[in-house]
Amino acid sequence: MALPLPSGLTHAEVAFVAEMELVTVVPRQRLESIDLLGGKTPSLRPPHRTDLPLWLALLLKKQRRANILPPAWLHPSSLAEIIRRETRDDPDAFSPPPPIPSRADPSRPGFAARQQGLDSTQDGEDGIRISAPFRGSACTADAPAGYLPYHWLEVAEALLTHAGDDIAGATAGGTTTGGGGTGSSAGEVRGLLRDLVEVRAAKMRSSTARLEGFGGGLMSLRGVGAIELAESRGFVLGVVDGVRKVGASAEAARREDEEEEGGGVGGGRGDGFGEEESDEDMGI
Amino acid sequence: MSYYDIDSILTDAEKIPCTFQVDIPDLGYLDNTPTQPLKAGTKVSLPLWLAEMLAIANTGDIEGKSFVTFDLPAALGNDVVQALKADPRAVPLRDQSAHFYGLATHMMELSEEQELAAVLRKTFVARAAEVALHARKVGGVGHKGKGEEGSNLGIGGAGEEFLRGLDEWERKLFRKAHDGAKAGKEWMEGVKKH
Numbered sequence: 203m204a205l206p207l208p209s210g211l212t213h214a215e216v217a218f219v220a221e222m223e224l225v226t227v228v229p230r231q232r233l234e235s236i237d238l239l240g241g242k243t244p245s246l247r248p249p250h251r252t253d254l255p256l257w258l259a260l261l262l263k264k265q266r267r268a269n270i271l272p273p274a275w276l277h278p279s280s281l282a283e284i285i286r287r288e289t290r291d292d293p294d295a296f297s298p299p300p301p302i303p304s305r306a307d308p309s310r311p312g313f314a315a316r317q318q319g320l321d322s323t324q325d326g327e328d329g330i331r332i333s334a335p336f337r338g339s340a341c342t343a344d345a346p347a348g349y350l351p352y353h354w355l356e357v358a359e360a361l362l363t364h365a366g367d368d369i370a371g372a373t374a375g376g377t378t379t380g381g382g383g384t385g386s387s388a389g390e391v392r393g394l395l396r397d398l399v400e401v402r403a404a405k406m407r408s409s410t411a412r413l414e415g416f417g418g419g420l421m422s423l424r425g426v427g428a429i430e431l432a433e434s435r436g437f438v439l440g441v442v443d444g445v446r447k448v449g450a451s452a453e454a455a456r457r458e459d460e461e462e463e464g465g466g467v468g469g470g471r472g473d474g475f476g477e478e479e480s481d482e483d484m485g486i
Numbered sequence: 487m488s489y490y491d492i493d494s495i496l497t498d499a500e501k502i503p504c505t506f507q508v509d510i511p512d513l514g515y516l517d518n519t520p521t522q523p524l525k526a527g528t529k530v531s532l533p534l535w536l537a538e539m540l541a542i543a544n545t546g547d548i549e550g551k552s553f554v555t556f557d558l559p560a561a562l563g564n565d566v567v568q569a570l571k572a573d574p575r576a577v578p579l580r581d582q583s584a585h586f587y588g589l590a591t592h593m594m595e596l597s598e599e600q601e602l603a604a605v606l607r608k609t610f611v612a613r614a615a616e617v618a619l620h621a622r623k624v625g626g627v628g629h630k631g632k633g634e635e636g637s638n639l640g641i642g643g644a645g646e647e648f649l650r651g652l653d654e655w656e657r658k659l660f661r662k663a664h665d666g667a668k669a670g671k672e673w674m675e676g677v678k679k680h
Contacts, residue, residue, distance in 0.1 A: 212669065213669050213670060213672070213673035214673060214676070217673065217677070359674065359677045360677065363677050363678050403622065406618075407615050407618040407619060407622075408615055410611060410614055410615055410618070411611055411612070411615055413607075413611050429670070429673075432666070432669070432670075433666040433667060433669065433670040434663075434666055435666065436662030436663065436665060436666050437614075437618055437621070437659060437662050437663035437666055439662075440614075440658065440659045440662050440663075441610075441611065441614045441659065444587070444610050444614070444655055444659070445607060445610060445611065447587070447591055448587065448590070448591060448603065448606045448607050448610055449603060449607060450591065450595075451591065451594040451595045451598070451603065452594070452598075452600060452603040455598055
């Protein structure tokens with residue numbers, strides 16, 4: 203507690219990190235490949251879709267050099283489906299993160315190495331499960347609908363703010379019956395996002411209630427987005443830490459008993475409990 | 487629990503009821519009888535740090551008895567525990583002690599109270615969810631300074647009474663949850679500007 207800075211990333215930092223997510227753009231002008239520190243960007247040729255990092259896509263969008271294709275999960279029907287799942291089907295859990303892609307993306311100069319490096323471990327046969335932040339981009343146009351990627355709120359906010367017309371255009375094109383015009387469609391997405399944020403924030407609060415019982419207290423934060431983590435980090439860590447402190451003496455007594463009973467089994471179980479809690483801390 | 491932790495120091499100053507087991511000369515003033523020795527069996531409220539020292543100082547035992555035995559303070563008494571079992575949210579913990587959880591954990595270190603630990607855990611978790619709810623509701627962005635928790639609590643309306651009953655741990659939790667929610671709102675508004 204020596205530093206006044208809170209632990210973890212702040213909202214601005216998370217949003218900055220999220221700008222490296224790839225999004226799909228449809229360029230309107232030719233642009234040669236740019237040699238950047240992180241690798242070369244693909245060269246843009248007008249009718250062809252290309253995946254660019256969010257920051258570059260937004261820059262080109264502001265200069266009217268490209269249109270952004272919103273990811274499939276940002277479509278109103280996808281969002282409504284997620285909300286329905288979160289509220290009715292499974293009111294306790296967060297909706298799961300996107301499934302791991304079954305094959306590597308087509309090679310992309312500049313990002314190919316990073317993608318392939320991850321994909322070789324991603325093909326789940328070897329039992330390694332890559333979780334959200336270390337996974338390849340899930341915000342491009344071919345990302346699956348109905349699953350929220352790790353940086354969902356940041357990307358969605360950025361796209362809504364700077365490329366609202368593209369989102370409206372995509373949704374109007376997708377649903378021919380969407381009659382409200384372009385303005386209302388972006389508004390619809392915005393409203394659905396607000397609902398989703400509220401639902402998940404309430405879930406985050408009530409998820410701490412699972413820490414009530416002794417021993418079995420474990421919170422699952424699977425599928426929670428980066429911004430949501432940044433927002434709730436202080437609170438969740440505070441609750442977990444408080445529960446730990448309240449249970450510390452009972453836990454110490456229990457461990458002593460087990461050690462007195464002898465055998466590595468008791469000690470092993472005690473250690474297992476400790477690891478559980480430290481895992482929780484790390485996950486946040 | 488660092489050495490300079492002010493909450494830890496204040497927790498140590500909480501009084502707990504103690505019973506002296508031996509006659510002690512020249513300590514009569516603790517019981518308002520300065521001229522006589524302190525009799526065995528006298529009940530005196532001692533601060534936690536002193537009671538702890540006397541209670542665990544086994545080296546100086548006389549006939550196998552320790553100097554002092556102590557009971558749970560009123561804040562952790564049966565009444566409070568029963569009320570907490572009934573509804574954790576309805577009990578203003580701050581009225582019992584401003585450092586309720588600190589006191590409770592300290593007491594549990596001194597004497598094993600399995601039931602108390604379970605009740606406290608339930609209480610803390612149930613109230614934490616409530617704290618988070620209020621922290622999100624209370625106040626808009628930019629209306630209040632960071633440090634003025636008092637003014638924050640005032641806006642709460644229905645939850646005002648609950649928030650006034652928070653002990654120090656819960657206040658810290660409230661501050662954290664509120665800071666998080668506030669940062670979230672600020673970021674959300676900031677996105678639109680650039």
